[in-house]
Amino acid sequence: MARKEFPPSEPGEKWEVQLRKGSLELAILASLWGEKLYGLEILRRLESDSDLVISEGTVYPLLSRLKALGLLQSEWVESDGGHPRKYYGLTALGRQRAGEMARFWARFSASLNKLLVPLGKGK
């Protein structure tokens, strides 16, 4: 019987993208847990502290949506360079939501990791 051929790497890539996309909101909320940051700082934080490389055209509308949902608040602050920056911080609701998402993530990844142990030991 002929084996079904899958297009090389395509399903894996799509799955990776879906996973990144799904974790984006949590990553943004987490990056603002301890301090207020402006858009470019959030992007840099995500790139340096996680493997999330996000398009700039994606992160700004998402910040705007999280603000509209009441999870973030923002304020304009004049920078040393002379141009204003829009800083984002978590609202009380945002902190609560970030905490809930983080707890779920920890539980979910711990249980999935158990299932993945045999895969790490090779065939």
Next chain:
Amino acid sequence: MSDSNQTQRRIEDYLARVRKGLRILSDETARDIVAELRSHIVEKAEVDGEMLSARVDAALASLGPPGVLARQYVTDDALARAEVSRAPWTILGGVFHWATLSATGFLTLLICAIGYMFGAAFLIAALVKPFNPRAGLWLMNDGSYSLALGFTDAAVRGRELLGWLLIPIGFSVGGGAILLTTQFALWSIRRFRQAQRIRRSPGSAR
């Protein structure tokens, strides 16, 4: 025109095109978005107080085409409105914004409008029934159905099918149609946003 002026002009042209795509949002929201994008571009392009043309190009390219960027803001705004309040008029307002930007949005608006009108017709009929027993689902003499509210004599030329059952059936069918339409609207907007993010995420190219 100097290089600096040309660079500034490119930024302002880009922002004007984004602003055009945001015209359906409130003026304050659109101004805030444009100011944030300008701040982002300037910060990425400036080196020692001078804007470098190549860096401006790179910053604009990273943000993507202005129309697509504006569409993401508008659909994200529509979804946020719908998620904060599940009221049909809020959902319709959000989908209406989206419909002005894409054919998918227009189709979704059409389906939502039909779904809400269908649901509202059954709910109103169920509400009117106790006050006007002629309200009901009528099978007309010409074989067509009519959800008449009983305020005209049109219903006389047919037979009422549900009687007082119109009240529970009207609330169930009407409420169900409104809930289903709301779910459909949320699903459509989320799916559209998801597709845009997948297409635009650099992670997908790696």
